[in-house]
Amino acid sequence: MLPYFSKLGSKMKIRCFDQKMFCTSAFSPLQLPSRMETHLWYVLPNEVKSQSLLSQYVDLLSPHEKDHVFSMRGDELQKSALLARALVRTTISRYQIHSHVSPTSLVFRKNAHGKPEVIWEESDDWHPPPLHFNLSHTSSLIACGVTVGSPIGIDVEEKQRTMKNRILSFAKRYFSREEVEVLSAISDAEVQRHEFIKLWTLKEAYVKALGIGFSGAPFNTFTIRFRAANSRPEDSTIAIVPLEKPTNLTTNWQFAQVELAGTHYAAICRQNDGFPGGESMKVIVRKTIPLVEENRIDSVDDLS
Amino acid sequence: MATVPVTCVRLTTSMQMVGKTSSLKLVPMGRIKSGFPCLRTSRFQISCSAKPETVNKVCDIVKTQLALSSDTVVAPDSKFATLGADSLDTVEIVMTLEEEFGISVEEENSQNITTVQEAADLIEKLVEKKNATA
Numbered sequence: 001m002l003p004y005f006s007k008l009g010s011k012m013k014i015r016c017f018d019q020k021m022f023c024t025s026a027f028s029p030l031q032l033p034s035r036m037e038t039h040l041w042y043v044l045p046n047e048v049k050s051q052s053l054l055s056q057y058v059d060l061l062s063p064h065e066k067d068h069v070f071s072m073r074g075d076e077l078q079k080s081a082l083l084a085r086a087l088v089r090t091t092i093s094r095y096q097i098h099s100h101v102s103p104t105s106l107v108f109r110k111n112a113h114g115k116p117e118v119i120w121e122e123s124d125d126w127h128p129p130p131l132h133f134n135l136s137h138t139s140s141l142i143a144c145g146v147t148v149g150s151p152i153g154i155d156v157e158e159k160q161r162t163m164k165n166r167i168l169s170f171a172k173r174y175f176s177r178e179e180v181e182v183l184s185a186i187s188d189a190e191v192q193r194h195e196f197i198k199l200w201t202l203k204e205a206y207v208k209a210l211g212i213g214f215s216g217a218p219f220n221t222f223t224i225r226f227r228a229a230n231s232r233p234e235d236s237t238i239a240i241v242p243l244e245k246p247t248n249l250t251t252n253w254q255f256a257q258v259e260l261a262g263t264h265y266a267a268i269c270r271q272n273d274g275f276p277g278g279e280s281m282k283v284i285v286r287k288t289i290p291l292v293e294e295n296r297i298d299s300v301d302d303l304s
Numbered sequence: 305m306a307t308v309p310v311t312c313v314r315l316t317t318s319m320q321m322v323g324k325t326s327s328l329k330l331v332p333m334g335r336i337k338s339g340f341p342c343l344r345t346s347r348f349q350i351s352c353s354a355k356p357e358t359v360n361k362v363c364d365i366v367k368t369q370l371a372l373s374s375d376t377v378v379a380p381d382s383k384f385a386t387l388g389a390d391s392l393d394t395v396e397i398v399m400t401l402e403e404e405f406g407i408s409v410e411e412e413n414s415q416n417i418t419t420v421q422e423a424a425d426l427i428e429k430l431v432e433k434k435n436a437t438a
Contacts, residue, residue, distance in 0.1 A: 071383075077388045165396055
């Protein structure tokens, strides 16, 4: 498979994950991500058709989660909400951190700003690893990112997503001036739309990683700037540039952009403390059907 | 001048609304941005439920944004999220409402718009404020 790169306005490498490499048993022990890795799991609702499997997923949920799932309007939305909870519960349990951690035993809560997190059952002889996760979904793909030792934010969007508002009007309203300039400079409308969506996912991933809510980090208070470290596009990095002084926005974050299933753009944001300067994030992608199967998806990196 | 970050208002007197069906609502005053000291007196606002035509317009905009079928019932207490709105949809809805009604929604308020009714109430408050200062 030839490597696929986006050499568009961003000059940022997008890794394309659509090649199946090998299948692992759904239940063999899986190592937690190292501090240098991010794991990205995703499920495609279209691939989950069995009613009995969906019932098994319902059985994994807490009463509160069940209420939420069944409050969604219509079968498709309910299924999507159900898969999201099943994905996060089975994914975290997948690492088999402790015998008392199972998909049904996990307890979640939201932080003060609404960001979901796990409440671990600690004891004198067991302290949980600093595992972080973040979910994102569209109607056709649900993803969960997992890290150890760093908060994480992810966002996925369909590549074909169309906006109801005009893109530049929307960008002028919500993005920073510099970002509007970058988008305005793209003459092809379709290319512009793709770059807009990718930019949205990056900004959303950052705000979700911060965990302080949309109003805690309004999109027009920071710029996502693409910086070429040298002449190689694959070395370019993404920097966060806060626009207000003083600011509560931190900048020690790194990003990865991946394409999933050929249909979605995903952005991942995590802290970059302790990384040798400029190293790109190592992302391990797995496509899964919770409780049934998982396939590690490897990308082909451009080594040129 | 003292800067007072007021995030909630306590109702200290009781009001009786005669001959109207309206709800008494405590309205958060919002946070004061750092660097902009100002003196604020605490006061409470009474907001009545929004006019039906406002609510209907919001419903239409939501239905269009989320591409809902015409037989989908969008009620005032319908939550955008349960209708399938993600964060980008919600932001698009807010922008469309701003353009439709000629208002500007602060970021901290846009997070509080989760239902049709909340959107309609905020719209009417902002329209009233805009007309009052015009």
